Structure formats: C-alpha cells, structure tokens
Amino acid sequence: MAKQRKRRHRGRLFIIGGAEDREDAKVVLSRFVELAGGADASIAVLTAASNYHDEVWEVYDRAFAALGVRHHAPIVIKSRDQANDDTLAQSIFDADAVFMTGGDQKKLVSLIGGTRIDRAMHRALRERAVCIAGTSAGASAMSEHMLFDAGLGELPVRGNVQIAAGLGFMRRVVIDQHFSERLRLGRLLAIVAQNPYLLGAGIDEDTALIVEPGLGLEVIGKGAVTILDGREMLSSYLDDEGQRQLELTNVKLHLMPAGARYYFDGSVQGSQTKTSDGRTVPIALYDVVAAVASSADAPLAEPVSA
Amino acid sequence: MAKQRKRRHRGRLFIIGGAEDREDAKVVLSRFVELAGGADASIAVLTAASNYHDEVWEVYDRAFAALGVRHHAPIVIKSRDQANDDTLAQSIFDADAVFMTGGDQKKLVSLIGGTRIDRAMHRALRERAVCIAGTSAGASAMSEHMLFDAGLGELPVRGNVQIAAGLGFMRRVVIDQHFSERLRLGRLLAIVAQNPYLLGAGIDEDTALIVEPGLGLEVIGKGAVTILDGREMLSSYLDDEGQRQLELTNVKLHLMPAGARYYFDGSVQGSQTKTSDGRTVPIALYDVVAAVASSADAPLAEPVSA
Numbered sequence: 001m002a003k004q005r006k007r008r009h010r011g012r013l014f015i016i017g018g019a020e021d022r023e024d025a026k027v028v029l030s031r032f033v034e035l036a037g038g039a040d041a042s043i044a045v046l047t048a049a050s051n052y053h054d055e056v057w058e059v060y061d062r063a064f065a066a067l068g069v070r071h072h073a074p075i076v077i078k079s080r081d082q083a084n085d086d087t088l089a090q091s092i093f094d095a096d097a098v099f100m101t102g103g104d105q106k107k108l109v110s111l112i113g114g115t116r117i118d119r120a121m122h123r124a125l126r127e128r129a130v131c132i133a134g135t136s137a138g139a140s141a142m143s144e145h146m147l148f149d150a151g152l153g154e155l156p157v158r159g160n161v162q163i164a165a166g167l168g169f170m171r172r173v174v175i176d177q178h179f180s181e182r183l184r185l186g187r188l189l190a191i192v193a194q195n196p197y198l199l200g201a202g203i204d205e206d207t208a209l210i211v212e213p214g215l216g217l218e219v220i221g222k223g224a225v226t227i228l229d230g231r232e233m234l235s236s237y238l239d240d241e242g243q244r245q246l247e248l249t250n251v252k253l254h255l256m257p258a259g260a261r262y263y264f265d266g267s268v269q270g271s272q273t274k275t276s277d278g279r280t281v282p283i284a285l286y287d288v289v290a291a292v293a294s295s296a297d298a299p300l301a302e303p304v305s306a
Numbered sequence: 307m308a309k310q311r312k313r314r315h316r317g318r319l320f321i322i323g324g325a326e327d328r329e330d331a332k333v334v335l336s337r338f339v340e341l342a343g344g345a346d347a348s349i350a351v352l353t354a355a356s357n358y359h360d361e362v363w364e365v366y367d368r369a370f371a372a373l374g375v376r377h378h379a380p381i382v383i384k385s386r387d388q389a390n391d392d393t394l395a396q397s398i399f400d401a402d403a404v405f406m407t408g409g410d411q412k413k414l415v416s417l418i419g420g421t422r423i424d425r426a427m428h429r430a431l432r433e434r435a436v437c438i439a440g441t442s443a444g445a446s447a448m449s450e451h452m453l454f455d456a457g458l459g460e461l462p463v464r465g466n467v468q469i470a471a472g473l474g475f476m477r478r479v480v481i482d483q484h485f486s487e488r489l490r491l492g493r494l495l496a497i498v499a500q501n502p503y504l505l506g507a508g509i510d511e512d513t514a515l516i517v518e519p520g521l522g523l524e525v526i527g528k529g530a531v532t533i534l535d536g537r538e539m540l541s542s543y544l545d546d547e548g549q550r551q552l553e554l555t556n557v558k559l560h561l562m563p564a565g566a567r568y569y570f571d572g573s574v575q576g577s578q579t580k581t582s583d584g585r586t587v588p589i590a591l592y593d594v595v596a597a598v599a600s601s602a603d604a605p606l607a608e609p610v611s612a
Binding site: 154155156180181183185186189204223224228234245246247248249250251252253254255256257258259260279281 | 486534555557560562563564
C-alpha cells in the first residue's frame, strides 16, 4: 500500500482522549480519515495496546469502512519479535496513517518500544509526513515521558504517579486521557509537581489534539484539552516529605475547547506572540504550543531503517 | 448566652466544602468547636438554607454534643419577618460562633440577606471576633458574589453559570463547594472567565478553608482548596459569542491541601512575599491571600444594630 504523496504539511500527531465516537457522527475519526488522505488513504490499525486484538480491530474496521475508507488493515503484534518483523514494519512505514488503539500503554510500549515498528512510525512521520494517531492508551504512549501508573484520588499526592519512557512523538509533554471524565486533574498536577519541566496535556474523551510539528495545534471533538504549565510553579514537593498531599502554587492552566486553533506566525513581542490569523496570545501559550509542536519534529537519535 | 471575651485574633471565617464528617473523627467540626472557644462556647446553628430544619439540627445537635459542646442551639428562620426578629438577631450576635448548614444558598440568601440576622453576623464577626462558619450552601452564601446557579458538565460553557449577591463575608472571591468530588473545576473556570476580577475558591468535601481577616489562611480536613486566579487570563469570552465552550489561557491555579497554612508578614519584594514562618512564596499567592483575608475585614456600608 506504499504511495509517494506530496504534502505541504509536516505530518501530524492526532492524539485522542479515548472513547471517540465510532458509531454515530464520528467527528474525531472522520477528521482523522480526512487528514490521512480520505477514502483512498491506507490506514494501519495497531492493536498492540489491547489484549483483545480481534474485538478492537472489528470496531475500527466497521468505523473506517463506514467512513468510506477502502484500505485499512490491522497490524497485530503479540511479541517483540513480531514488532521487529521487517514486513510488518514496512507496512507501517508505507501507510498514510497509523492508528494506535486503546488498551494498556505499558503493554504497548513494552511490546513495540525501540523496535522496527516503532522506528517505522517515526520515520513515516518525518519522511512521509503521515498522520500518527493514538487513542486512550495509544495517546498516552505517544509522549517521551509517559504516564505509567497512578493511584486513585482526585488530589495530587506525592509518589502517586509514575513516569516511564514512551514512544517519544512529543518531548517534554506528558499526555493524559479521559481527562475531565475521570477526574484526572490531580494526577496530572502530581506529574507536573514531580517534573516541573514537563507540560501536562489532559485530553477529554471523544476529543483530539491535532499537532502539526513546528506550526501549531488544534482541538476537535466534544471536550477540551487542558494544558498545565508548572515552570513557574512553587511546590511543596521537596520541602516537606512528610506531607503526602502536594501544595502547588502558580500552576498555569490553559483550557482549549474543541474549535480552538493556534497556528503561530513565529513572532515574539515581550510577553505576547501572535497567531497567523492575527490574534495576540500570551507568550506562555506560545511556549506551550512550541514545546508541543517542535518536539515531534525532533530528529531521532540514530538513523533508522524500516 | 452573651459573653465578652478578649481575643488576640480578629474572628474567623470557617468555610467548609460540605459533607464534613459528623459521625467519626469529626476533624473539621472539632476544629470549629475549638476556634469557637471549646466546650463552653455558645454555638448558633442556622438551618435556613435547608427545608428540613429538624433533621439538619438533629445531625449537628448530636455532633456538637459528642464534641462536648454544652451551649448549642438552633436558629430556625422560615420567613424574612423572622430573620428581622430582634430576639433572634440578638442571640446570633451573642453567640461565640455561628454555623450555617447546607441546603440551598438561594434559599438562605433570600431568607436572611440584608436582614437583622445577617447584620448581626457581620457585627459579631467585627465586634466580637467570633467564628462564622458555613458548609456547602452555607459556604457558598458567604461570599459577596455568590454562585447562584450552574448547568451540568465538566467544561466551562458560556452562560452556564449565574452569580447573585451573597452575604458578603468575602469580597472578590466566589466560593464553590463539593469541588473535586462533583467535578466543579469547569464551572469555577466559567465564573472566572465571566468575572476576571473575582478569584475562584473551590473547597473539597470534609475540608475547611479557615480565614483570619487580614492575617492569613489555613486548610484543614480531608481534601484541598483550589484557588483560580484569572486576573492575567485571556479568554474567548468576548471574542467569539458563537462559541459556547470557553477558551481560557493563563489561568493561575493554586492548590492548597489540608495542612497548608499561609500567614504573611506583610512584606512584598518584587514578585515574592514571605510568610511569617519565613517561607518565600509567589506574590500571586499573597494577592490571593490578601484578597481573601482582607475582604472579611471590610466595614459594612452602614451602621447596624442587632
């Protein structure tokens, strides 16, 4: 299903907060198909995060077929051996878009992290400007620092969250999903308290954050994307190890509902910057967008071959 | 139950996020009793927010008795006439502490707003340095701008929240309760988007924000208090009236868990200030604390007589 296409853009990350509608209006999935190239696009569905490959594939098979997609196929990975298979890696590299399903991000990363499948996705994003999508666990796995495990509770608690290495499509950003629906502000605050150099990105269900590396980002779907910026934060994280609940001040919160769109013209004036459609926006938001957008554009550490 | 007592402090507001424990450890209520003056204190329980005066009174009667309080009594107000009754107002003025129960803040305010009961509470706080407490609806009603009504949903939506005049114990702050438990970040963000000069204070269940006017504040109980500061915020509130979901950037979030305590020495140095125990804290937090603490200290517009 290989195909060389000229695109003016640089590929996209398409990061879904889980539970995207697959039955009715399919707002999120239909936009994904459009960005993949429409009905003629070839879409590889990576089910490795799930234990139920067949069931998950059937859901997306039906949804993509209903959206008119003719060339979509499952990539079933059950071992690291398979994830290093040249033929599978080539089919990932050749696809116009890759869709990583939900399941468990630990499983996804331990199966494909650092394998030829992984590298093929990075190379396809960079060289073929394809669209790389993930939903739920598939979304969490996209960041370099991945939310690995978290305890329950609405408030940020010391030691309640653990970070692991993710697939690295976004650097310096931690992605969380099912964000508003599962009351995850507390755990994302805990991440930021523990790692002030990381931005937290909480994505609601049936909502996607679309990132065009180096250019801008956009939110679509039903909910919103919440960005937490702790770079100017003061926290009790180091002060008082006896206290479990964390005390945090000066966390910056940016809430971008569906419809929000920030494409920057690259100018910076004092504490302000501008979008390409002429809106003046705070530099903090430009920092957020730049950190998000540029990270996926970063070259891999070593040359890869799919 | 009148009694003249010397206190070194200036009275306190004791603002509870609802659902405080009344059966077991009673951490929040026992601190309230301590601040009221202990077992000898006289506590007036104002049930006006509720339709179930007897049931609500029984709950607090039992709880305060279990905490050793000997002089606690219900103040039952079912009409504005009663709320203007001199004898009832005098008993409120004479109490060492007033406790406003939960129910409906609209009911509470429409019954007692601007009446002699209302004025007696303000005068008691100012002249007798008593402790004025409210839980749930009783907490919401304490602010000058009161959260009156809000639609459902986790995200801030234009027109989804309404403000009314509250009892005015805190100025420039809107209090919300059951905060983490009922996913109320969105509605408090909507308040701030609509009223950028108001600070939002979201109080969790079984948690109290204790404010000593002009001096500092403290959080006790099980959860946390979330302060939202939208003074540097940019929002889509005015830009795009067609968009229902609000876009907000640069909202400052301060999360103070139980155990957090900020008493300020009054110094300001650049963007920093200090607490009386020597911690350096961001000026934004001092702004928050000052706005919260000083408001209860403001004189009433007219002389009152209970």
